[in-house]
Amino acid sequence: MASASLPELKYRLLLELAQRISRSLDLQDVLDHLLVSLRAAIPYDAAGVFVLRQSVPGADALKSHLIAGVARAGFGAPRADDPMLRLGEGIVGHVIRTGETVLAPDVRRDPRYVVGRPETRAELAAPIVSNAQVIGALNLESDRAGAFTAADAELLEFFASAAALSIEKSLLHGQVLEKQRMEQQLALAHEVQRGLLPAGPPSVSGYDVAAVQLPTWTIGGDYYDYIPVADGRLGLVIADVSGKGVPAALIMATFRAALRSELRRRSGKGPLMQELNRLLLEAQGESRFVTAVYGSLDPRSGRFGYVNCGHNPPLLLRADGRAEWLDSGGLALGMLPEVGFVSGTATLRPGDALVLYTDGVVEPTNGADEEFGVERLRQVLLRSRERSAAESVLAVVEATRTFTRRDRYDDDFTLVIVKRGTGDALRAAPGSH
Numbered sequence: 001m002a003s004a005s006l007p008e009l010k011y012r013l014l015l016e017l018a019q020r021i022s023r024s025l026d027l028q029d030v031l032d033h034l035l036v037s038l039r040a041a042i043p044y045d046a047a048g049v050f051v052l053r054q055s056v057p058g059a060d061a062l063k064s065h066l067i068a069g070v071a072r073a074g075f076g077a078p079r080a081d082d083p084m085l086r087l088g089e090g091i092v093g094h095v096i097r098t099g100e101t102v103l104a105p106d107v108r109r110d111p112r113y114v115v116g117r118p119e120t121r122a123e124l125a126a127p128i129v130s131n132a133q134v135i136g137a138l139n140l141e142s143d144r145a146g147a148f149t150a151a152d153a154e155l156l157e158f159f160a161s162a163a164a165l166s167i168e169k170s171l172l173h174g175q176v177l178e179k180q181r182m183e184q185q186l187a188l189a190h191e192v193q194r195g196l197l198p199a200g201p202p203s204v205s206g207y208d209v210a211a212v213q214l215p216t217w218t219i220g221g222d223y224y225d226y227i228p229v230a231d232g233r234l235g236l237v238i239a240d241v242s243g244k245g246v247p248a249a250l251i252m253a254t255f256r257a258a259l260r261s262e263l264r265r266r267s268g269k270g271p272l273m274q275e276l277n278r279l280l281l282e283a284q285g286e287s288r289f290v291t292a293v294y295g296s297l298d299p300r301s302g303r304f305g306y307v308n309c310g311h312n313p314p315l316l317l318r319a320d321g322r323a324e325w326l327d328s329g330g331l332a333l334g335m336l337p338e339v340g341f342v343s344g345t346a347t348l349r350p351g352d353a354l355v356l357y358t359d360g361v362v363e364p365t366n367g368a369d370e371e372f373g374v375e376r377l378r379q380v381l382l383r384s385r386e387r388s389a390a391e392s393v394l395a396v397v398e399a400t401r402t403f404t405r406r407d408r409y410d411d412d413f414t415l416v417i418v419k420r421g422t423g424d425a426l427r428a429a430p431g432s433h
Contacts, residue, residue: 030166034138035073038159042124042152044140046117047073050092051128051136051167075117090114091125095137101126103153105146117141124148126156130168138163196256201389202226204234204299206421210389212397214360214413221248222358222412223256227263229296235263236304238356238416239292240311247288254283255290255333269294269307270341273333277309280334289334293326293356302348302420307341309333312359315378317385319351319422323378353392354418355381360411361396364404372403381417389417 031049038047091102094112104123107113113123120141128136138160142148201209211224221241229235239255241248258279259272266272272294280290293314295306306314310332313325328344348354357377364372380399384392393415401407 030163034159034163038138038140038156039073041155041159042140042148043142044073045143046075046120046141048075048092048139049128049136049163050096050139052096052134090116091123092137092139095125095127095139096134099127099129099134101153101157103148103150105148119143121145122147124153124156126153126160128160128164128167130164135164135167196253197224198226202228202234204297206299207297208389208419208421209417210393211416212393212414214397214409216244216360216409216412220244220412221252222360222414223252224356224414224416225256225259227260229263230267231298232300233296233298235294235296236354236356236416236418237292237294238311238314238358238414239290240358240360240412240414241290242288244412251280251284251288251290255280255292259294269296269305269343273307273309273330273341274339277333277339278337281337284334289332291332293329295326297348297354297418302352304346304348304354305343306346307343309341310335312357312362312374314357315353315355315374315381316346316348317353317355317378317381319349319385321382321385325374348418348420350420350422351385352420353381353385353389356416356418358412358414360409360413361400361415363411364400364406364409366403366405372400376403389419392417392419 031051034049035047038044091104091107091110091112091114094100095102102112102123102125104110104113107120107123110123120143122142122145123139124141125137125139127134128138138156140148140152140156197213198211201211209226213220213222213224215222221244223237223239223241225235225237227235227237237259239252241251241255255276258276262272262275262279266275273292276292290309291311292309293306293311294309295304295314297304304326306326306328308314308327308329310330313327316324316326318324324346326344326346328342330341331339346354355377362372362374362377366372376399377396380396381392384395387395396415397413400409400413
């Protein structure tokens with residue numbers, strides 16, 4: 001091709017490039033084909049094409065290891081400490097940062113050069129630009145000083161421009177596939193997490209129980225449970241892991257497993273929480289914490305013994321409308337290695353309701369930046385006290401959505417209501433969860 005004019009070279013190069021990469025959306029295939037096509041137009045001893053994972057300023061991208069793809073020819077295996085890939089140094093790093101083409105006739109005299117292969121004497125690098133942003137660079141190296149010309153630089157710029165569309169298409173395709181994989185994984189995680197929650201309310205003679213959980217994301221860090229314990233008592237737990245999403249969900253699963261395991265070994269609520277605190281610190285350090293309330297209800301007497309670990313105090317709403325807040329306990333779990341917990345007791349009398357909730361229930365705000373708050377929660381529950389537990393749960397959900405004028409919550413929303421019946425049976429309604 002040496003005798004062909006530059007326009008002819010461009011035409012042939014574009015045609016060959018289109019033929020090679022038109023049938024592939026795989027980024028690595030596209031990059032490999034680019035180097036093969038380029039060799040026919042501009043002879044080189046070594047070459048590389050480097051593509052950033054996202055269109056952000058080159059220096060930041062390189063320092064963050066956001067390289068989406070690399071193709072090389074004539075180089076040895078890339079080193080983990082490659083200064084170009086790790087720190088954005090060298091001529092390629094300069095091209096990505098500045099968007100300028102660099103023609104270095106003798107790299108030994110170019111202060112920007114970083115040794116990649118000892119034989120290299122000349123280097124030519126051009127940016128790959130899409131939508132006015134640098135998304136990568138093409139780099140050619142020769143063992144002969146002065147091997148590349150200004151015409152080669154113009155041809156490499158043309159080639160980089162022609163290749164940008166195919167690279168961008170491959171990147172978008174990869175992002176779509178990655179998004180689909182993430183959605184599939186999150187859907188699976190959602191099903192797994194739902195399996196960790198009760199399938200429905202427990203059947204307890206004389207009591208009506210219902211709950212709801214509305215995660216902000218596909219999976220969340222809130223947890224509630226009903227756990228049968230000794231002597232016919234019912235264990236009730238509600239917990240909230242700091243943070244959201246996958247990390248919070250993993251800690252929630254750890255907390256659930258530890259709680260159920262330890263309940264088989266010990267009955268004292270203070271020692272139980274001390275052991276859970278130790279296990280959480282051992283599992284994930286002090287980076288996250290768990291607020292929780294655990295208690296056991298004796299259906300015969302209505303006695304509810306509990307411990308509150310830094311959680312929103314459960315509301316005990318008496319039949320006459322008076323409210324009591326259950327706050328005996330200690331610090332949140334997973335914060336400090338040595339903590340103590342004080343147990344508390346309360347008694348549900350006929351007509352009373354026990355309400356456990358996470359901060360996603362009381363912290364939603366309206367347009368004036370007012371929180372829904374515990375007093376509005378109490379008022380809603382007062383208005384629905386003659387209704388079933390499931391109807392009261394629905395009333396709270398509707399009230400918070402009316403208050404915020406939104407159907408979505410900024411934090412996981414979890415609510416558990418336990419009502420003790422009076423002499424007259426409560427209207428039956430299926431529990432929600």
